[in-house]
Amino acid sequence: MSRRLSLLAQRTAIVLALGLFLAPVLWLIMTAYEPSRAIQSTPPLLWFKPSFANFASIASNFDLSRLTLSSVVLSAGSTLLSLCFGIPCGYALARTRSRSAVIIAYALLAIRGVPTVVTLIPFYLFMQRLGLLGTWWAVILMNATLSTAFVTWMMFSAFQAVPPEIEAAATLDGCTSFGAFRRVALPLVQTSVIAAALLCMMFAWNDFLNPAFLTRAETRPLSVALLTAFGGNTTSGWGNLGAMAHLSTLPIIAVALLLNRYLVSGLTRGIH
Amino acid sequence: MKRRSLLAAGLGGAAALGWPRPGRSQSKPFDGMVLHLASVNDQYSPGLKALSARFKQETGITVLVDILGYGELQTKITTDYVGHTKGYDLATTDNVWAPQFAEAGYTVPLNDWMKRDAEAMKLDDIYPVLFTALGNYKGKQVAFPLAGYANVLAYRKDLYATARLQPPQTMQDLVANAYKLTDKSRNQYGWVANGQKGAACAQDWMQYLAEIGGVLVAKDQPTLDAPLNIQSLQTYKDLFQKAAPPGAVNWDWDGREASFRSGLAANMQTWSVGALGYFDPAQSKVTDSAALMVTPTAAGMKPRYGIGGWGIAINADIEDQRKQAAWTYIKWITSPEIHIALNQLNACSFLRRSELQDASLNRKYPFLPVIDESFTHGDADFRPRVPQYPEIQDILGTAVNSALVGAMTPAAALAAAQTQALRYF
Amino acid sequence: MAAPAIIHVTIFAVYPILRGAGFSLFRMNLMQPWLHRFVGLRNYTDALSDPAIRHSLAVTLMFTASCVAMELALGLCLALLLWTDNRFNRVATILMLVPITVTPIVVGLIFRALLDPSFGLIGYWLTWAHLAPPQGLLGDTHTALMTMMAVDVWEWAPLAALILLAGLKSLPADSLDAAAIDGAGPVAKLGRIILPMMLPSIFLVLVLRVTDVFRTYDIVFAATGGGPGDSTNLLMLDAVKQGLQFFDIGYGSAISILMTLAIAILAGVIILALRGLDRRYNTL
Structure with a gap:
C-alpha cells in the first residue's frame, strides 16, 4: 500500500515537473494557431478561434524542407563527429595512468569555455580560406570542437566507473585491447553514450550564433530561421515563430523518443 | 609596354562602364x-x-x-x-x-x-x-x-474625440494629452515608448529629445548632459511612470507596437514602416480609430521630422x-x-x-x-551621424533605462554617460 | 585513441583561439583598420580597471553560482525521481529535455512575453495579484536577475538531470544491494552510498554548467538587454558588445580571455574540492 502511495507521489511530482518544463513551449506552439491580435492582448487570453494562417505564411516565405534538412544534417553531422572523436578520447583518458590525461581533459574543457567572441572571426576567415564558408561543414566542424570536449568529459567519467578488471578478463580471453573496449567497456556505458548523443544533438539543433554566422540562405537551419520568422523591429511575428517552432521542436522530440529505449540502466536496474 | 597597359586599362574601364562586350547579348550583359x-x-x-x-x-x-x-x-x-x-x-x-x-x-x-x-x-x-x-x-x-x-505620431481618433482633445500641435500638447488620456482603471494609457535597455530606449529617447531641440553632439564633442537633455529625461521618466502601460520599461519595438495595436496606448511616436499593421484586422484592434500625423515639436521650433x-x-x-x-x-x-x-x-x-x-x-x-x-x-541628423554613433547609442541605452527604472536620477545617469562618451572622442 | 580528438580540436579550436587571443594584445577596431597597433596588455588593464566590467563580473559570478547550484539540486531530484527503469520514466525523461531543444534566444523571447505585466499570461496575473512589481518581474531592478536565473534553470536543469541519471544508472548493483542488506534507510543510502559514488557525475554537471552559465548571453540579451539599469548585465554581454557590435575586437577578445581564465579558475576549484571529497570517501 505505502509502496503504491509512494509511486503515486513520485509520478505526481514527475508530471508537475513536466508541466513546468513543457508549458512555456506549449504556449509558443499555441501561438501558431492564434491571429496576432489575440496573442498580445490585455488581459491575456487563453481561448481564441484557431486559424492556420500562420502556417500558410511561413510555407510561402520559407523553404521549410530545406531548413529542416539543414537542421538534420547539422545536428546529425556534429553529433556523429563528436561521438567518433569523444568516445575513444574519453576512454583513453580514463584508462591511462599518466598525468597528462588530466591536463588534456582540463585543456579540452578550457577550450570549451572560451567565449565565441574570440573565435568567431578567426574561424570565419579560416573557413573562407578552406573554401568551406557557407557550407554545412563549417558549422559541423565548429560544433564538433565544442561537443567533442563535452562527449570526452562525459565518457571520461563513465569509463572511470567501469572497473578495468572486467576488460583485463576479456583480454585474457583473447580479445585485443580495442576489442575489449568495443565488446566489453562500450556496452557497459550505453546509457552515457545515448545521453551524450542526445545532448550533442540538442546543442547542435538549438545552436544559433554559429550557424547564423557561418551559413548562407541555402544552408541555414531552423534555429536561425526562427528568429527571421519572428520578424524585424516593427512587426511582431509570434504566430510565425510558433508555427516554425513546430518544425524545430517536434522532429527532435520524435528522434529522442526513438532513442529512449536505449536509455536503459547500465550495470544495474535502479532500485527504489 | 606602357602603352599596352594603358590600352588595357582603357578597355577595362569601358567594360566597367557597361559597354556591351562580344559574346554576350546586348540587353543582358550580366546573364x-x-x-x-x-x-x-x-x-x-x-x-x-x-x-x-x-x-x-x-x-x-x-x-x-x-x-x-x-x-x-x-x-x-x-x-x-x-x-x-x-x-x-x-x-x-x-x-x-x-x-x-x-x-x-x-x-x-x-x-x-x-x-x-x-x-x-x-x-x-x-x-x-x-x-x-x-x-x-x-x-x-x-x-x-x-x-x-519617417518618424510619425500614431494616435487614436476615438479617444481624442471622447476626451474632446485636439491632436497635438506641439510637444507640450502631446505631453499634456498623454496625461489626460491615461485612465488606469480602464486600462488606458496616453503614452508609450521603448524602455528596454540598449538600442530600443536610446533611439526613442533621441527622437523625443530632437523634437524638443536637444543636442547630443555639437562641434564634434558629446553634450549628453546638457541641461535641456537632463530636463527632457526627467519629463520622459515621468511619462513612463505615470502615463505608460505596465512593462513599458522593458519593451522594445515589438511590445511598443503591440501596445498600440491592442488599444492600450493612445499615442505613440514610431517609424512609419510598421503602420500598415494598425489597419490590418488580423493584427490590430484599432483599425477604425488609428490615425497618423507628423510628429510635433516644441512650441516655437521649426518642424524636425526624424528620418x-x-x-x-x-x-x-x-x-x-x-x-x-x-x-x-x-x-x-x-x-x-x-x-x-x-x-x-x-x-x-x-x-x-x-x-x-x-x-x-x-x-x-x-x-x-x-x-x-x-x-x-x-x-537626417536627429541621431548624430558620427562614426562614434554605435557607442553613443549604447551609452545612452544604459543611461536612459537606468533613469526610467529609477536606478539613477536623470542628472546622474546623463553625467555618467557623458564621462563615458568622452572616451570615444 | 585520444589523438583524433586532440588533432581536431587543435586545428579547429586552438588555432582560432590563438589568433583571437593575439588580437587582444592589439588596439584593433575593425571599423578603424588604420589605427591598428600593438598595445601589449593595455586592453587587459583597461578591462580590469573599468568599474562597469567589475560590476558585470560580480553579477556574472552571482548568476553562475546560483544557477549552477539550483540546476544541480533540481537535476538531482529529477534524476532520483526518474531512476526506476520503466516506460513512463523513460518517456518522461525525453519530454523533460524539450527546453534544451529551444534556441536560447527564443527562450528569452518566450519568457519576456509570458512575464510581461500587460500582455503576459503569467506576468499579467502576477502583477494583478501584487505578486510581482508593477513593471513586471523583468522590469524591476530587484527581481530581474532572480527571474533570469529561474529562466536559465528552466532550460538547463534537464541537462543536469540527464547527466546525473546516466550516472545513477551505471552505479554497480552490488554496493547498492549491500546497502539494502545492511538495512540502511533511504536518506542514509543517498548520503553515504549514492552521492559519494555519484561524485564523477556531479563533478561533470558542475564543471559543464559553470563553463556554460558563465558565458550566458542569448536569454538575457533577448529578455532584458542587460537591464533594468545594469541589474542583469552579464560579462558576456559586454564581450559581445565590444567585439561584435563596436567591432573593438581587441578589447572584446581581452574581456573574453579574462572570462576564460575565470572559468578555468572556477573549474580548478571545483576539481580540487571534489577530489578532496572523493579521497575522504574512498578512505572510509
Missing part, C-alpha cells in the same frame, strides 16, 4: 551572374525576395536574398568587409553604419554612377533628405536609399563586373515601377514623390500624405 544580397529582416525583405524572379527574367542576374536579424547582419557583413572575403555583393545598410563604412572604405562610393545615371534613374524624384539620411557621409554616398521611414531607414550598398572588394551588376540591381529595385511593386508587397518603405502620389498605393496605405510631409521637411 548568368549570381549576386548575394544580405538583407535585414524588416518589412521589405520578403518583397525583395519575391521580386528576385522578375529581375532574373529581365536581366539574367540571379539575386539570392539572405535575410538576417539586425545583429547577425551587422556582424556578418562587417567581417566580410574586414576579411575581404567577398561573401556578399550587396547588403542593406542601416543609416547609422554609413559613417563608419565610409571612413573605412568598405563599400563602393556611388557618386559618379549616380551623376552618370541621374536622368535615367529619375533621381530628382527621390526625396533629397533620403540621400543624406540613408548613406551619405561627408558627401560620399556609400549606400543608395532603399527604404525610407531613418535602410540604404543598399555594394561591397568594395568584389570584381568590377560584379559591381556593375550590383549597380544594375540597385537601379532596378529603386526604379519607380519596381519600388511601387515592392510596396504592393507590404514593404511600407518609400523613396519617391511619384510613389507617394500613386493611386493604388494610396488605397493600400491611408497615410501617405503624412509621409510626404515628413520627407519634405525631414531631418
Whole structure:
C-alpha cells in the first residue's frame, strides 16, 4: 500500500515537473494557431478561434524542407563527429595512468569555455580560406570542437566507473585491447553514450550564433530561421515563430523518443 | 609596354562602364551572374525576395536574398568587409553604419554612377533628405536609399474625440494629452515608448529629445548632459511612470507596437514602416480609430521630422563586373515601377514623390500624405551621424533605462554617460 | 585513441583561439583598420580597471553560482525521481529535455512575453495579484536577475538531470544491494552510498554548467538587454558588445580571455574540492 502511495507521489511530482518544463513551449506552439491580435492582448487570453494562417505564411516565405534538412544534417553531422572523436578520447583518458590525461581533459574543457567572441572571426576567415564558408561543414566542424570536449568529459567519467578488471578478463580471453573496449567497456556505458548523443544533438539543433554566422540562405537551419520568422523591429511575428517552432521542436522530440529505449540502466536496474 | 597597359586599362574601364562586350547579348550583359544580397529582416525583405524572379527574367542576374536579424547582419557583413572575403555583393545598410563604412572604405562610393545615371534613374524624384539620411557621409554616398521611414505620431481618433482633445500641435500638447488620456482603471494609457535597455530606449529617447531641440553632439564633442537633455529625461521618466502601460520599461519595438495595436496606448511616436499593421484586422484592434500625423515639436521650433531607414550598398572588394551588376540591381529595385511593386508587397518603405502620389498605393496605405510631409521637411541628423554613433547609442541605452527604472536620477545617469562618451572622442 | 580528438580540436579550436587571443594584445577596431597597433596588455588593464566590467563580473559570478547550484539540486531530484527503469520514466525523461531543444534566444523571447505585466499570461496575473512589481518581474531592478536565473534553470536543469541519471544508472548493483542488506534507510543510502559514488557525475554537471552559465548571453540579451539599469548585465554581454557590435575586437577578445581564465579558475576549484571529497570517501 505505502509502496503504491509512494509511486503515486513520485509520478505526481514527475508530471508537475513536466508541466513546468513543457508549458512555456506549449504556449509558443499555441501561438501558431492564434491571429496576432489575440496573442498580445490585455488581459491575456487563453481561448481564441484557431486559424492556420500562420502556417500558410511561413510555407510561402520559407523553404521549410530545406531548413529542416539543414537542421538534420547539422545536428546529425556534429553529433556523429563528436561521438567518433569523444568516445575513444574519453576512454583513453580514463584508462591511462599518466598525468597528462588530466591536463588534456582540463585543456579540452578550457577550450570549451572560451567565449565565441574570440573565435568567431578567426574561424570565419579560416573557413573562407578552406573554401568551406557557407557550407554545412563549417558549422559541423565548429560544433564538433565544442561537443567533442563535452562527449570526452562525459565518457571520461563513465569509463572511470567501469572497473578495468572486467576488460583485463576479456583480454585474457583473447580479445585485443580495442576489442575489449568495443565488446566489453562500450556496452557497459550505453546509457552515457545515448545521453551524450542526445545532448550533442540538442546543442547542435538549438545552436544559433554559429550557424547564423557561418551559413548562407541555402544552408541555414531552423534555429536561425526562427528568429527571421519572428520578424524585424516593427512587426511582431509570434504566430510565425510558433508555427516554425513546430518544425524545430517536434522532429527532435520524435528522434529522442526513438532513442529512449536505449536509455536503459547500465550495470544495474535502479532500485527504489 | 606602357602603352599596352594603358590600352588595357582603357578597355577595362569601358567594360566597367557597361559597354556591351562580344559574346554576350546586348540587353543582358550580366546573364548568368549570381549576386548575394544580405538583407535585414524588416518589412521589405520578403518583397525583395519575391521580386528576385522578375529581375532574373529581365536581366539574367540571379539575386539570392539572405535575410538576417539586425545583429547577425551587422556582424556578418562587417567581417566580410574586414576579411575581404567577398561573401556578399550587396547588403542593406542601416543609416547609422554609413559613417563608419565610409571612413573605412568598405563599400563602393556611388557618386559618379549616380551623376552618370541621374536622368535615367529619375533621381530628382527621390526625396533629397533620403540621400543624406540613408548613406551619405561627408558627401560620399556609400549606400543608395532603399527604404525610407519617417518618424510619425500614431494616435487614436476615438479617444481624442471622447476626451474632446485636439491632436497635438506641439510637444507640450502631446505631453499634456498623454496625461489626460491615461485612465488606469480602464486600462488606458496616453503614452508609450521603448524602455528596454540598449538600442530600443536610446533611439526613442533621441527622437523625443530632437523634437524638443536637444543636442547630443555639437562641434564634434558629446553634450549628453546638457541641461535641456537632463530636463527632457526627467519629463520622459515621468511619462513612463505615470502615463505608460505596465512593462513599458522593458519593451522594445515589438511590445511598443503591440501596445498600440491592442488599444492600450493612445499615442505613440514610431517609424512609419510598421503602420500598415494598425489597419490590418488580423493584427490590430484599432483599425477604425488609428490615425497618423507628423510628429510635433516644441512650441516655437521649426518642424524636425526624424528620418531613418535602410540604404543598399555594394561591397568594395568584389570584381568590377560584379559591381556593375550590383549597380544594375540597385537601379532596378529603386526604379519607380519596381519600388511601387515592392510596396504592393507590404514593404511600407518609400523613396519617391511619384510613389507617394500613386493611386493604388494610396488605397493600400491611408497615410501617405503624412509621409510626404515628413520627407519634405525631414531631418537626417536627429541621431548624430558620427562614426562614434554605435557607442553613443549604447551609452545612452544604459543611461536612459537606468533613469526610467529609477536606478539613477536623470542628472546622474546623463553625467555618467557623458564621462563615458568622452572616451570615444 | 585520444589523438583524433586532440588533432581536431587543435586545428579547429586552438588555432582560432590563438589568433583571437593575439588580437587582444592589439588596439584593433575593425571599423578603424588604420589605427591598428600593438598595445601589449593595455586592453587587459583597461578591462580590469573599468568599474562597469567589475560590476558585470560580480553579477556574472552571482548568476553562475546560483544557477549552477539550483540546476544541480533540481537535476538531482529529477534524476532520483526518474531512476526506476520503466516506460513512463523513460518517456518522461525525453519530454523533460524539450527546453534544451529551444534556441536560447527564443527562450528569452518566450519568457519576456509570458512575464510581461500587460500582455503576459503569467506576468499579467502576477502583477494583478501584487505578486510581482508593477513593471513586471523583468522590469524591476530587484527581481530581474532572480527571474533570469529561474529562466536559465528552466532550460538547463534537464541537462543536469540527464547527466546525473546516466550516472545513477551505471552505479554497480552490488554496493547498492549491500546497502539494502545492511538495512540502511533511504536518506542514509543517498548520503553515504549514492552521492559519494555519484561524485564523477556531479563533478561533470558542475564543471559543464559553470563553463556554460558563465558565458550566458542569448536569454538575457533577448529578455532584458542587460537591464533594468545594469541589474542583469552579464560579462558576456559586454564581450559581445565590444567585439561584435563596436567591432573593438581587441578589447572584446581581452574581456573574453579574462572570462576564460575565470572559468578555468572556477573549474580548478571545483576539481580540487571534489577530489578532496572523493579521497575522504574512498578512505572510509
